[in-house]
Amino acid sequence: MMGKNLTMLQAITEALDQMLGNDDRVMILGEDIGVNGGVFRSTEGLYEKYGNDRVVDTPLAESGIIGSAIGLALNGMLPIVEIQFLAFIYPGFEQLVSHAARMRYRTRGQFGVPLVIRTPYGAGIRGPELHSESVETFFAHTPGLKVVAPSNPYDAKGLLISALEDPDPVIFWNRLNCIGLLRKKFPTKCTEYQSVKQKWSRRKRSDHFCMGAMLREALNATKKIEAEKGWKCEVVDLRTLYPLDRDTIVQSIKKTGRALIVHEAHKTAGLGAEIISIINDEALIYLKAPIKRVTGFDVPVPPFTIEDHYLPTVDRVKQGIVETISF
Amino acid sequence: MEVGTTIFTIQEENDVSVPDTGISEEENQVGQSGDVKVNPEHITTKQHHQAVRALATPFVRQMAREMKIDIEKVKGSGPAGRITESDLKQFKENNSFTRENAKQHDDKTVQEMAPMKDAVLAKGLENEREERIPLKGIRKKIAEHMVKSVSTIPHVTHVDELEMDRLKEFKNQLKVYSDDKDIKLTFLPFFIKAIVIALKEFKTLNASLDERTNEIILKNYYHIGIATNTTEGLIVPVIKHADQKTIFQLADEIRQLAAKAREGKLSIDQITGSTFTISNVGPIGGCTRPRSLTIRKRPY
Incomplete structure (x- = not known):
């Protein structure tokens, strides 16, 4: 099985299949995930293979889905919930924040909620408003939740398996337009989770910190910059948004003295601000230039006809690099 | 007694009190062009209040610390007058010679003079090997103008x-x-x-x-x-x-x-x-000299 090519979607399906097969406690819940195979086909074939006790079609009621999953988790199951789009999670937000996130704290460690919520996020697939949001900050800000956002199939499979092994709730994000696009060669078993470090290292002039699909924009921009100006950048794919890999961030800053943060979420109080804060706390004296952010804007993600103007583009990232390096 | 009234002031023995000159900066400049006699001690204290922090990124500041350079003395060549890494290197190069020579003298001066105020320091040096001419009047105006x-x-x-x-x-x-x-x-x-x-x-x-x-x-x-x-x-x-x-x-x-x-x-x-x-340098000799242009506040 070594060395096969999988899309992100296939990697996720494979991970779910393995987990369902390995452990009877694992269940999948969500809208249209069973008979239909999922709106993005990420659960295709699982209903047939494991039956409707393990792969459960739910009503369109996110609060009910997450609430049920919390009950299942408290009673010894390992539920994996699919929320069809990230921003549809809001009806279930109360269950997640008021109960799942604080159950371990509330019971003084007696009970945990080993729950995984898998949800696509982000703009660029021509979906209307709520479908396109990227609001990781809500979750990263909540004590008790872990948030991961892989950028490629290899990380996706590894992080999904690691998420299930975690004894507490983990929100697993996959970027919508990453689902079918990227292919990556990888071995079948991989379980790295925390601080999985992956770097594109050359001699550096500047850093990028980015997540999910923004990695593609960041890599394309750095390639162009290197071709045009000969400036080499290090790109750091954060992967886990909570906990953040502080060491990698700080080490990278010590190397280059500059940073550009790319995320598609709104700018104000976005995760970029937190990263700047970490750098400020731990690596201020290495800074040669103000840290820039290339992000979405402080508006609801606009309708599909103009959503490309909302998302950070290669040109905007390039401009950011130029401003950071030529400061 | 009303709130806000000063009850007493504590002054240590070697504290030199700073008298308020009562002269605003503008008046001070007029004074220096010759009419009013200004006590040099007052000018010295004035300079302390005018200190502006040098512009530099944290990285450059740390570099200056490590190179033992007083960053406030470095002239910046970067955007908006910011001090760059190369400014520090340049500064170090320019000063290494003088520093070697002055080191012995400096160590002694620092030890002996540290507690004293600038005015006193200036007087002490006056007798040793320097002469001090106040920069004022026309000469001061010319200097400011040229800079x-x-x-x-x-x-x-x-x-x-x-x-x-x-x-x-x-x-x-x-x-x-x-x-x-x-x-x-x-x-x-x-x-x-x-x-x-x-x-x-x-x-x-x-x-x-x-x-x-x-x-x-x-x-x-x-x-x-x-x-x-x-x-x-x-x-x-x-x-x-x-x-x-x-x-x-x-x-x-x-x-x-x-x-x-x-x-x-x-x-x-x-x-x-x-x-x-x-400018005619003919009588002095030489064939050319750098010259500076005149700034006008108001076009003539």
Whole structure:
């Protein structure tokens, strides 16, 4: 099985299949995930293979889905919930924040909620408003939740398996337009989770910190910059948004003295601000230039006809690099 | 007793109290041009209050710390006057020689003088090996002016040589007439004439910039400043409407203005309003020197 090519979607399906097969406690819940195979086909074939006790079609009621999953988790199951789009999670937000996130704290460690919520996020697939949001900050800000956002199939499979092994709730994000696009060669078993470090290292002039699909924009921009100006950048794919890999961030800053943060979420109080804060706390004296952010804007993600103007583009990232390096 | 009233002040023995001069910065400048006597001690304390933090990124600040450079003494060459890494290296290079030499002296001075105030330090050094002349009056104005000129106006220098034989011949021919009129004829009036002719053809050289309105002012009058060395420094008396005067009139006016300049008897009117300035280093020797342009608060 070594060395096969999988899309992100296939990697996720494979991970779910393995987990369902390995452990009877694992269940999948969500809208249209069973008979239909999922709106993005990420659960295709699982209903047939494991039956409707393990792969459960739910009503369109996110609060009910997450609430049920919390009950299942408290009673010894390992539920994996699919929320069809990230921003549809809001009806279930109360269950997640008021109960799942604080159950371990509330019971003084007696009970945990080993729950995984898998949800696509982000703009660029021509979906209307709520479908396109990227609001990781809500979750990263909540004590008790872990948030991961892989950028490629290899990380996706590894992080999904690691998420299930975690004894507490983990929100697993996959970027919508990453689902079918990227292919990556990888071995079948991989379980790295925390601080999985992956770097594109050359001699550096500047850093990028980015997540999910923004990695593609960041890599394309750095390639162009290197071709045009000969400036080499290090790109750091954060992967886990909570906990953040502080060491990698700080080490990278010590190397280059500059940073550009790319995320598609709104700018104000976005995760970029937190990263700047970490750098400020731990690596201020290495800074040669103000840290820039290339992000979405402080508006609801606009309708599909103009959503490309909302998302950070290669040109905007390039401009950011130029401003950071030529400061 | 009312809230906010000072009850008492604690003063240690070697604290030098800082008397309020009561002189605002503006008044202070007027004072330094000669009229009011200003206590040098007050000027020293003033400098402490004017300290502005040097512009530098945290990285450069840390680098300065590691290189043991007082960053406040480094002049920045980066955007907005920011201090860059290369400024620090340059500063270190420029200072290594002086530092070696001064080290012994410095160590001693620092140990002995540390508790004393600047004014006292200055007095102590005075007796040793230095002489201190207060920078004030005309000399101070010139210094300020030159610094401002060089730092705000882009300067361009062009050097050329001129075949003068025929001019010499012509001057000798005129000597008979000038001697008659008791005028000492030099080359300068000829240069003034030549320059005026050139300025009429190339108007942008007889111009100034109005920064308020972003306009270049081309002038159709020709007031030529003549840089004159005096004991107080360089003074530039102005020959008004040089284009309307003859060689002899120019020669005569130059002599009069130069004499007045040396006696310090020029009026404001006679040293302002030049549209173009000539510096003649001929009498001292040498063939060229860097020059600085005049800044005008108001276009003339």
